[in-house]
Amino acid sequence: MTVNSMCDEDLPDHDLAKDFYLKYEVREVLGKGVSSTVRRCIEQDTSHEYAVKIIDLTSEKDSDFETEELRISTIKEMNILRMCAQHPNIIELHDTFETSTFIFLVFELCKKGELFDYLTEVVTLSEKRTRQVMRQLLEAVEFVHSKHIVHRDLKPENILLDDNFNVKLSDFGFASVISHEEELTDLCGTPGYLAPEVLKVSMYDNVPGYGRPCDMWACGVIMYTLLVGCPPFWHRKQMYMLRAIMEGKYSVSSPEWEDISEHPKDLISKLLVVDTKKRYTAEQALAHPFFKREEREEKPEFFPRRKFIAGVLVVVAISRIRNLHLHPPPVALEQVRHDPYSIKIIRKVIDAGAFKIYGHWVKRGENQNRAALFENMPKRDIKCSQSDEATAPKQIKLVGSSTTSTPGTGPGMLRQRSNHALLRSGRPSLPTVPDD
Ligand SMILES: Nc1ncnc2c1ncn2[C@@H]1O[C@H](COP(=O)(O)OP(=O)(O)OP(=O)(O)O)[C@@H](O)[C@H]1O
Secondary structure (H helix, E strand, C coil): CCHHHCCCCCCCCCCCCHHHHHHEEEEEEEEECCCEEEEEEEECCCCCEEEEEEEECCCCCCCHHHHHHHHHHHHHHHHHHHHCCCCCCECCEEEEEECCCEEEEEEECCCCCEHHHHHHHHCCCCHHHHHHHHHHHHHHHHHHHHCCEECCCCCHHHEEECCCCCEEECCCCCCEECCCCCCECCCCCCHHHCCHHHHHHHHCCCCCCECCHHHHHHHHHHHHHHHHCCCCCCCCCHHHHHHHHHHCCCCCCCHHHHHCCHHHHHHHHHHCCCCCCCCCCHHHHHCCHHHHHHHHHHCCCCCHHHHHHHHHHHHHHHHHHHHHHHCCCCCCHHHHHHCHHHCHHHHHHHHHHHHHHHCCCCCEECCEEHHHHHCCCCCEECCCCHHHHHHCCCCCEECCCCCCCCCCCCCCCCEEECCECCEECCCCCCCCCCCC
């Protein structure tokens, strides 16, 4: 039985959205946003599957002004999505419908969901897999930037995966079109992914605005997270985290990094650069040696002698690995007692075990708490409740995408995602990050 034939209170009225229902058959819910529900749907004429984002313009809106504001921002997002059409790694907006209270955005269907969920499942990605994901992400970002668009909210939650695990960049809700010289000055994005210049612009006078490089910083954060399963900047106290971001202070010294080669570390170090002029662009990042290996993998040439030697080496390696498996090298009991996490095989068991029990990471790394970072809480409006205020950094206000508004007081009563704080400057002076 389809949802069309069921009585589903969540769905917009049939008479109101006749045009949409004539063309599409609505199926199960895929996910929910603050003011929207995403459902699978089927185009009647072609039987093709899509994902329809049904935006309720009136849901939890206190005034016509807010409804209108949401309509305007959705139309802006639609226009930006149309500017980015035809790129294989950017979500395709297939169709749109509008009523007085709902907007329907019909997108290509990404059956594998968010990169975030995939990462939660696999904990970390191999270098090879990271290379594939980052190449596609950077190609999407390069394209977006070539259209003078800044995305401003790059993170694994906004990267969808299709049937073949290809990247589809989505959620252009904070994206902005900028002219050549123009700089942005409003503070929006997700705390752990915010670039230093985005933070600075809201904290100090006489600092320049920001532009495309802020997306490249976020790419660095994403790449780091994919490789080791925890973010480069995290601290229980958000102010410490913001300070670390401003100073570009991150570490690649935890045990996980020992398994990772130099190229990815080098590329991350070219992206997480505080000075925007020195930070890599998407084009420069794609030319980095980290991606050269993939090119070679894609077009293998045939060298019989090398192939033979490689074959022999593989046989030798396999027999060594087999030996190692049968007779593993001894591990000092002292080390197992005092620092079990430093032993790779035990580390994997700990991570996998913790993951099985808690459903997410619980490991505490250097100033990091995976559980807290990866809590993918249901999205909700912030009305700056008391508990929000208690947890928010003292000198930073949580506000909506309209920088002129105040939480809970009218037009600016806007949304906050799970870890998606929109920050507005109260000119905080940040404490120094402790070394522990
Ligand atoms: N094209 C798609 N294919 C498959 N699933 C999708 C697609 N688009 C969204 N989803 C799923 O629906 C969920 C909600 O999507 P939505 O875009 O409304 O979330 P959001 O962008 O986080 O919300 P908001 O825009 O209100 O902040 C996503 O988390 C994702 O899992």
